[in-house]
Amino acid sequence: MAMDPKKKTLLQTVCVVLVMGALAWASVPFYDWFCRVTGFGGVTNVADSGSDVILDKTIKVRFDASIERDMAWEFKPLQREMEIRIGETGLAFYEAYNPSDRPIAGTASYNVAPYDAGGFFTKIDCFCFEEQVLQPGERVTMPVSFYVDPEIVDDRDAKYIKVITLGYTFYETDLPEELASLTTAGE
Secondary structure, eight states: OOOOHHHHHHHHHHHHHHHHHHHHHHHHHHHHHHHHHHOGGGOOEEOSSOOSOOOSOEEEEEEEEEEOTTOOOEEEESSSEEEEETTOOEEEEEEEEOOSSSOEEEEEEEEEESGGGGGGEEEEEEGGGSOEEEOTTOEEEEEEEEEEOGGGGGSTTGGGOOEEEEEEEEEEEOOOHHHHHHHHHTO
């Protein structure tokens, strides 16, 4: 019993649309997983503690900061660079200031350049793990602790890296509900 050619074409078209939709839906989590596993795109690793191995070889880490176009904050690293031994825990500080007359919530996204270094740059603790809320006129110092994984010296591409740049961009986000209601109640 042969299927009508019009029904067969319709069935094939529906199947193609379903497969393409499923692939599109799965692409974001798959890409996120891929970047975390490989360090592609400058995505870093996260650890609970520092490295057990510290090498005599050093690497320079530079710090960069920016804000989204319409965000009212001022944001900068408190030091532009540091030289640390590979595997040694580094501690850097960024400063954020809200010069506006309203509370502002922000979330930081980050990346590491060059991309080959992303899989070897490991954060232990970072202000970027949580939303930050600054009150009007508030200035805060925010730490980030990290290390460069000693396995970087054995990677065929990353072993030639001498400088790593850690960059953050702050984006304004909606205030947490409890703060938003207090702000609107006072107006």
